[in-house]
Amino acid sequence: MSGAKRSILLAGATGLVGRELLRGLLADDSVARVTVLGRRAPAEAHPKLQFKAVDFGAVPKLAAVDECYIALGTTIKVAGSQQAFRAVDHDAVVNVAKAAKAAGARRLGVVSAMGASTKSTVFYSRVKGDMEEALAGMGFETLVIARPSMLAGNREALGQPVRPGEGLALKVSNKLGWLIPRNYRSISVTSVANALLRGVSSSKGRRVMLSGELQEY
Numbered sequence: 001m002s003g004a005k006r007s008i009l010l011a012g013a014t015g016l017v018g019r020e021l022l023r024g025l026l027a028d029d030s031v032a033r034v035t036v037l038g039r040r041a042p043a044e045a046h047p048k049l050q051f052k053a054v055d056f057g058a059v060p061k062l063a064a065v066d067e068c069y070i071a072l073g074t075t076i077k078v079a080g081s082q083q084a085f086r087a088v089d090h091d092a093v094v095n096v097a098k099a100a101k102a103a104g105a106r107r108l109g110v111v112s113a114m115g116a117s118t119k120s121t122v123f124y125s126r127v128k129g130d131m132e133e134a135l136a137g138m139g140f141e142t143l144v145i146a147r148p149s150m151l152a153g154n155r156e157a158l159g160q161p162v163r164p165g166e167g168l169a170l171k172v173s174n175k176l177g178w179l180i181p182r183n184y185r186s187i188s189v190t191s192v193a194n195a196l197l198r199g200v201s202s203s204k205g206r207r208v209m210l211s212g213e214l215q216e217y
Contacts, residue, residue, distance in 0.1 A: 005032035007064065009105065011056070011096045012071030013042045016151055017111050020193030021069050022049075028197075035065065037096060056092035059099040067107035067142075067200060068100035075124075082123055089124075090131045097135050107142040109200040110135060111192065114149045114183060114211050136206055144199040149211040152186045182212030191217045 008025050012018035013036045025034045026046045034048050037059070041051040054060065056072070072092050079085040097108060116128035132145055195209055195217035 005030055006066045007032055008034045009037065009062065009065040009068040009096075009100050009103070010034055010071075011037045011069070011092075012073070012111070013038060014040060015071055015073070016189040017146075017148075017192050017196075018069075018071035020189050021071060021197065024193055024197050025069075035063065056095055057087070059095045062099050062103040064104045065100060066105060067109070068097065068105045069109045069196065069200070070096050071111040072096070073111065073113075085124075086127050090127050090134070093131050094134045097138060097140075101138050101140065106140060107144075107200050108135065108138075108140045109144045109146070109196040111196070112145050112147045114147045116145075116147055132208075141205075142200060142203050143206045144196060144203055145206070145208045146192055146196045146199070146214055147208060147210050148187050148192045148214055149184050150186045151192070152188050182215055183210050185211070185215070187211050187215055191215055 008031055010018065010022060010025065013022045019042070022034065022036065022042060022044060025031050026044065026048055031048060033050060035050045035052055036042055037052055037054045037056075039053065042049070052062075070093050072088060074085060074088045076082055076085045079088060093110060097110075100108065110132075112128045112132055113125070115122065115125040116132055117125055118129040118133055120126040120129060135143055192214050195214040198217060199207060199209055
């Protein structure tokens with residue numbers, strides 16, 4: 001990808017994966033600008049970084065961008081209800097993607113989850129599947145979907161609610177990782193971010209990267 005430098009849109013930059021995506025983008029010499037959407041600004045300060053406060057329920061018209069990364073997500077427990085969870089993990093993601101497409105983005109990378117399926121009997125997984133299908137119908141030249149397993153990262157340090165399931169999965173992976181299929185081992189947030197950044201820059205069409213593949217980055 002030579003020539004003009006890229007302009008990037010990023011939503012979810014204060015989360016575990018989003019923070020790593022932001023670091024990677026700011027360090028990339030081919031990136032001219034990173035516009036971060038959110039309710040609060042990231043802690044980083046950088047000449048390339050621009051912050052735009054938004055309500056994800058109604059994302060405004062945006063300046064022109066080349067590609068977009070979305071790392072938004074919560075849990076039903078934190079959100080408080082299934083409806084509130086869907087508003088973040090489906091509606092907010094779709095709203096950002098629509099705004100990015102309208103701003104000229106041709107490539108999109110998104111963080112989903114293992115098990116995502118429109119036919120899942122698990123509400124969480126079904127919402128993720130619905131989100132993926134909505135994005136697939138938007139006509140991006142490149143759509144890369146990362147489906148990580150349990151994330152290994154310090155949410156508490158970011159001021160986020162701790163997810164007990166992730167901590168437990170990490171302990172099990174550390175002791176019995178060789179017994180666990182690659183797709184279901186805990187995965188570092190750096191691996192997820194690196195895989196998504198490389199996948200978006202090198203792929204065409206729709207590409208789903210399962211957790212086992214993400215482990216390789």
